[in-house]
Amino acid sequence: MPHSLSPVEFRVPPVCAVALETRAADLATRSLKKQAKLQGLRLAIAMMDLTTLEGMDSPGKVRQLCQKAMRPLPQRSDVPSCAAVCVYPDLVETAVEALRGSTVQVASVATGFPAGRTDRATKLREVQLAVAAGATEIDMVIDRGAFLSGRYGKVYDEICAVKEACGAAHLKVILETGELKTYDNIRRACRIALLAGGDFLKTSTGKVTPASTLPVVLLMLEAARDHYLETGRIVGVKAAGGIRTSKDALRYLVLVNETCGDLWMTPQWFRFGASSLLNDVLLQLEKDRTGRYQRPVDFSAD
Amino acid sequence: MAKNGEKQQATGTPELVFGGVWKYDPAPESTEHFTIAPRYELFVGGEWKAPKTGKYFATIDPATEKPLSEVALAGDKDVDAAVKAAQKAFPAWSKLSGEDRGRYLFRIARILLERAREFACLETLDNGKPIKETRDVDVPLAAQHFFYHAGWADKLDLLFPGQTPEPLGVIGQVIPWNFPLLMAAWKIAPALAAGNCVVLKPAETSPLTALRLCEVFQQAGLPAGVVNIITGDGKTGAALVRHPGLAKVAFTGSTEVGKEIQRAVAGRGIELTLELGGKAAHLVFEDAAIDQAVEGVVRGIFFNQGHVCCAGSRLLVQESVHDLFVQKLQRRMARIRVGNPMDKNTDMGAIHSAAQLARIRELVAAGVEGGANLHQSACELPKKGFWFPPSLFTEVAMSHRIAREEVFGPVLAVLTFRTPEEAVEKANNTSYGLSAGIWTDKGARILWLAERMKAGVVWNNTYNRFDAASPFGGYKESGFGREGGRQGLRAYVRLAGGLLPG
Amino acid sequence: MAKDPAPISFIQDVARGRVSSARLRRRHRCGTVSAMPVPVPKTYKLFVGGKFPRSESGRSFQPTSNPAINVARGSRKDLRDAVVAARAGLAVWSGSAAYLRGQILYRLAEMLESRRDAMQRELQLGGLSAPLAKRELDTAISLTIWYAGLCDKVQSLLGSQNAVQGPFFNFSMVEPTGVVGVIAPDSPSLVGVLALTLPLLAGGNSAVVLVSESAPFAGLALGEVCASSDVPAGAINVLSGLRSELAPQFASHRDLDGLLVAGAPDAALTQSAADNCKRVRFCYLSAADWSKVERLRSLTWVEPFVELKTLWHPVAQ
Numbered sequence A: 001m002p003h004s005l006s007p008v009e010f011r012v013p014p015v016c017a018v019a020l021e022t023r024a025a026d027l028a029t030r031s032l033k034k035q036a037k038l039q040g041l042r043l044a045i046a047m048m049d050l051t052t053l054e055g056m057d058s059p060g061k062v063r064q065l066c067q068k069a070m071r072p073l074p075q076r077s078d079v080p081s082c083a084a085v086c087v088y089p090d091l092v093e094t095a096v097e098a099l100r101g102s103t104v105q106v107a108s109v110a111t112g113f114p115a116g117r118t119d120r121a122t123k124l125r126e127v128q129l130a131v132a133a134g135a136t137e138i139d140m141v142i143d144r145g146a147f148l149s150g151r152y153g154k155v156y157d158e159i160c161a162v163k164e165a166c167g168a169a170h171l172k173v174i175l176e177t178g179e180l181k182t183y184d185n186i187r188r189a190c191r192i193a194l195l196a197g198g199d200f201l202k203t204s205t206g207k208v209t210p211a212s213t214l215p216v217v218l219l220m221l222e223a224a225r226d227h228y229l230e231t232g233r234i235v236g237v238k239a240a241g242g243i244r245t246s247k248d249a250l251r252y253l254v255l256v257n258e259t260c261g262d263l264w265m266t267p268q269w270f271r272f273g274a275s276s277l278l279n280d281v282l283l284q285l286e287k288d289r290t291g292r293y294q295r296p297v298d299f300s301a302d
Numbered sequence B: 001m002a003k004n005g006e007k008q009q010a011t012g013t014p015e016l017v018f019g020g021v022w023k024y025d026p027a028p029e030s031t032e033h034f035t036i037a038p039r040y041e042l043f044v045g046g047e048w049k050a051p052k053t054g055k056y057f058a059t060i061d062p063a064t065e066k067p068l069s070e071v072a073l074a075g076d077k078d079v080d081a082a083v084k085a086a087q088k089a090f091p092a093w094s095k096l097s098g099e100d101r102g103r104y105l106f107r108i109a110r111i112l113l114e115r116a117r118e119f120a121c122l123e124t125l126d127n128g129k130p131i132k133e134t135r136d137v138d139v140p141l142a143a144q145h146f147f148y149h150a151g152w153a154d155k156l157d158l159l160f161p162g163q164t165p166e167p168l169g170v171i172g173q174v175i176p177w178n179f180p181l182l183m184a185a186w187k188i189a190p191a192l193a194a195g196n197c198v199v200l201k202p203a204e205t206s207p208l209t210a211l212r213l214c215e216v217f218q219q220a221g222l223p224a225g226v227v228n229i230i231t232g233d234g235k236t237g238a239a240l241v242r243h244p245g246l247a248k249v250a251f252t253g254s255t256e257v258g259k260e261i262q263r264a265v266a267g268r269g270i271e272l273t274l275e276l277g278g279k280a281a282h283l284v285f286e287d288a289a290i291d292q293a294v295e296g297v298v299r300g301i302f303f304n305q306g307h308v309c310c311a312g313s314r315l316l317v318q319e320s321v322h323d324l325f326v327q328k329l330q331r332r333m334a335r336i337r338v339g340n341p342m343d344k345n346t347d348m349g350a351i352h353s354a355a356q357l358a359r360i361r362e363l364v365a366a367g368v369e370g371g372a373n374l375h376q377s378a379c380e381l382p383k384k385g386f387w388f389p390p391s392l393f394t395e396v397a398m399s400h401r402i403a404r405e406e407v408f409g410p411v412l413a414v415l416t417f418r419t420p421e422e423a424v425e426k427a428n429n430t431s432y433g434l435s436a437g438i439w440t441d442k443g444a445r446i447l448w449l450a451e452r453m454k455a456g457v458v459w460n461n462t463y464n465r466f467d468a469a470s471p472f473g474g475y476k477e478s479g480f481g482r483e484g485g486r487q488g489l490r491a492y493v494r495l496a497g498g499l500l501p502g
Numbered sequence C: 001m002a003k004d005p006a007p008i009s010f011i012q013d014v015a016r017g018r019v020s021s022a023r024l025r026r027r028h029r030c031g032t033v034s035a036m037p038v039p040v041p042k043t044y045k046l047f048v049g050g051k052f053p054r055s056e057s058g059r060s061f062q063p064t065s066n067p068a069i070n071v072a073r074g075s076r077k078d079l080r081d082a083v084v085a086a087r088a089g090l091a092v093w094s095g096s097a098a099y100l101r102g103q104i105l106y107r108l109a110e111m112l113e114s115r116r117d118a119m120q121r122e123l124q125l126g127g128l129s130a131p132l133a134k135r136e137l138d139t140a141i142s143l144t145i146w147y148a149g150l151c152d153k154v155q156s157l158l159g160s161q162n163a164v165q166g167p168f169f170n171f172s173m174v175e176p177t178g179v180v181g182v183i184a185p186d187s188p189s190l191v192g193v194l195a196l197t198l199p200l201l202a203g204g205n206s207a208v209v210l211v212s213e214s215a216p217f218a219g220l221a222l223g224e225v226c227a228s229s230d231v232p233a234g235a236i237n238v239l240s241g242l243r244s245e246l247a248p249q250f251a252s253h254r255d256l257d258g259l260l261v262a263g264a265p266d267a268a269l270t271q272s273a274a275d276n277c278k279r280v281r282f283c284y285l286s287a288a289d290w291s292k293v294e295r296l297r298s299l300t301w302v303e304p305f306v307e308l309k310t311l312w313h314p315v316a317q
Helices: A017-027 A034-046 A059-070 A089-099 A120-132 A144-148 A152-166 A183-195 A214-231 A246-259 A277-290 B003-010 B076-095 B098-114 B116-127 B131-152 B180-193 B208-220 B234-242 B255-265 B290-306 B319-333 B354-369 B420-428 B443-452 B485-490 C008-016 C021-030 C076-095 C098-114 C116-125 C130-158 C191-202 C217-227 C243-252 C267-276
Strands: A048-051 A084-087 A105-109 A137-141 A170-174 A200-202 A236-240 A270-274 B042-044 B047-049 B056-061 B066-072 B170-174 B197-201 B227-229 B248-252 B271-275 B281-284 B314-318 B373-376 B391-394 B411-417 B435-439 B457-460 C168-176 C179-183 C206-210 C236-239 C258-262 C279-283 C306-314
Touching: A017 A214, A017 A246, A017 B290, A017 C306, A034 A048, A034 A246, A034 A277, A048 A059, A048 A236, A048 A277, A059 A084, A059 A089, A084 A089, A084 A137, A089 A105, A089 A120, A120 A137, A120 A152, A137 A152, A144 A152, A144 A183, A152 A170, A152 A183, A170 A236, A183 A200, A183 A214, A200 A214, A200 A270, A214 A236, A214 A246, A246 A270, A246 A277, A270 A277, B042 B076, B056 B116, B066 B208, B076 B170, B076 B197, B076 B227, B076 B234, B098 B116, B098 B131, B098 B180, B098 B208, B116 B131, B116 B180, B116 B208, B131 B180, B170 B180, B170 B234, B180 B197, B180 B208, B180 B227, B180 B248, B180 B485, B197 B234, B208 B227, B234 B255, B248 B255, B255 B271, B255 C267, B281 B290, B281 B420, B290 B319, B290 B411, B290 B435, B314 B319, B314 B420, B319 B391, B319 B411, B354 B373, B354 B411, B411 B420, B420 B443, B435 B443, B443 B457, B443 C306, C076 C168, C076 C179, C076 C206, C076 C236, C076 C243, C098 C116, C098 C130, C098 C191, C098 C217, C116 C130, C116 C217, C130 C168, C130 C191, C130 C306, C179 C191, C179 C243, C191 C206, C191 C217, C191 C236, C191 C258, C206 C243, C217 C236, C243 C258, C243 C267, C258 C267, C267 C279
Parallel strands: A048 A084, A048 A270, A084 A105, A105 A137, A137 A170, A170 A200, A200 A236, A236 A270, B170 B197, B170 B248, B197 B227, B248 B271, B281 B314, B281 B435, B314 B411, B391 B411, B435 B457, B457 C306, C179 C206, C179 C258, C206 C236, C258 C279
Antiparallel strands: B042 B047, B042 B227, B056 B066, B373 B391, C168 C306
């Protein structure tokens, strides 16, 4: 485990909010036609962490979700499977069982998701259990209380500890950008997560509004890009929460494509955390295949 | 695909890779919704009139070099007829109530927005600038200028309390090719709001949107002769500014021509406003929001292919971040999509004309010869048309031509500074004074610097922003007078007891 | 050629401005002034950078209103020196708080008031009768006070905050144009200088003034008043000389940012001034207008020689 860093190492360049938002809005005007659109939509599916994180989740629902993740449109072989299914720790086993033999990964939220308001030992124990149950990806939440009170070292140490507990599992660090509020905070949180060894920067739990936004993801992509150029280590980015339409997904992909480039244009290094997005993408793909506008009722809910 | 990253690591210095995975299909804006007439006459006295010269000249699409249409070449007699038409319209127009003048302007603004797509497409075809910009900047801003000034027409008494503002008479206006529609709006709207009549000459190489604007005037029912638009070349412009019937000349264009016009109107006691060239300094401090500063610099110099009088063409970077900043800038420049201006994903379109391309090439060659280091984006340029890649010079000396002369193209000269004082000194070391940009996170320093910039517009942590409510115009040899805002109207009214213009 | 000392009554008369220039000349010429100390006539020198140099050319001229007096005849190089001084003065003057500039101009009015007798004498040397000289002085003081009070209002009157689209704070502020050349009218010799120069000073500019050719005395004496009014060196520079010789030099000087000329628009001057896009204005008033103080107080006279600078600043957390 790396030693604790001093606050000076968490220093980051300031972020000019208006200019950042301007750039994100500019990229959002990209017009994607024909092949580019189809390819983008398929890639979006392949990058999707199909997610269910509700108190009322049941093994049955998770199994259905896994089916959907493996074969989003059973009648169409050219539609790829999703990247992962993302569940609470107690449903990891169910998901692992359901996905056996597929390429779809099992991701588990952990560390007192979504608020993270519990002691470190409990958080680490939760991570260990999820990994033991077969999760290959862990989505942790950072300690926003510590972050917002300026105890950056504590945030850093905790990510390091969770990373260690993950073992071989990939660690996604949820910054919960909706609670960090400012871009400067988000940029600093990125820095902390990058230095602490996180494998992914993830925007949100999906439980806080605003969740993922284009400027926030642009900022995280820039942080990941700069970290790669500095250290040679690629860290992924996951946009989660609030992404519901194909148009949204394509806009995020444009950000990736024009900020970080080809290295990130893969499910390994860019993900969407979403639940309702998949059906809208499928609807668009069918529309493009058939030339007819589709209706939601023709696509399975889970 | 995981191998991608590892491969990079294995070869040493990490570098980004672009364009191999996801290519955008062409996304051209369609043009089926409007037509371009094969020939345009002069718009004089509310009617289309053939030029007395009997001559026409072609206007081309700079992206393809294909002719779009031909327009009339106005000679001295046509200029005279246009001024007379404006003089004839003036008594009634100037006596119309401010409210009614405003209503015409409001209608023009509305119709312009109704026909926004047609204007955007036509502007892109005739000018070469990307459809993204005409759609999001040129046309909406042009409409805003009419809307903004419409509201002033019946409020001039509030603008000059205790005084009686009078219209001047017939205004001769000559505009450049870089923002053909927007410049026409900047010139016509305040003139009309204040009760003046106008004879406007669009640039020789980009006349089509101004001519189409005449259709809007007709649709809006603007009285005949209030605005007259005459196309032609430099001689037409010269004849216009020399016409004795004018009460004011408003010119946007090069400093060289601006000075000629100042000489031409000398001693006639008529008003003159000049909006001329620039060589703006764009300052980046080490504490700046660096990625956004890169965006600002890109917007500053590559917006409209750098055909912008206020382009941030001299980048002054604090020495401590020079290397990092230039690296980031070069990576970002490689992402600029150069190509078909009608494609909605194009960031940078065609150079406007063969002449302008030659001028850019000449100055870039001078830069290379002077020992500066040229970096150009490796983009594929179309075979036909006029094109120049996004370009950047490092190792530039203040004495280099590329650091002193207006290139009016996508060419950035990078210089360094160490202290704020040095930055100010270098920024102001030019005969121009139109605009400046400042990127620093420190509020007090922004104002300290902004106070010291000898420039009419200072963009702090942003660049190339425009608004009808924001006065625009330069210091020193970038001209005099302002356009836009409360102060822009001042140049279109006469107040009793003022000093006489030169 | 020895002269008799003048009687005290005559000196007093001179001081009170009761002696016509013709009589004064006669006295001097005939050497009949006796029974009093030898008078100490003033040398009329330029006022440049807070100092009183002679013309570098060593030349002088005899103004038509009073040919007995030699006045420094400024040259092209004197103008050059004055512009250098004015450039330095601009930094200090425009860098001072507007409130301070107002106080300094008010001090100028105070000094005019306290030197009434001397100033009146200078006006009379320029050919005015005592009542007319007094009237001109009244106008001069009134005008100075009006502009003194204007200094710290210019920004509010001509600047603005602008309601632009998007998350931006946008405002326009006024700044001086820079160093402005003034060709003052031949008459009135004092008010002419002040009426053209005070609007420039109120806007924060520094000035190089060419005073009346036929009656340069009061204009040159204004330099002395400035020197005792905390006006920073170089903010106002006063030259005397031949208008026909110097006006074209003003117009062509590339380091003058503006030119304000008394008289009808002059094409040749503007054409020459266009070389560096000088802001050029002409002040063409009738004799009657020149005597009306309310005609000479105007914000519109400030406007042509200030520049508007518009600042954009993003608004965000």
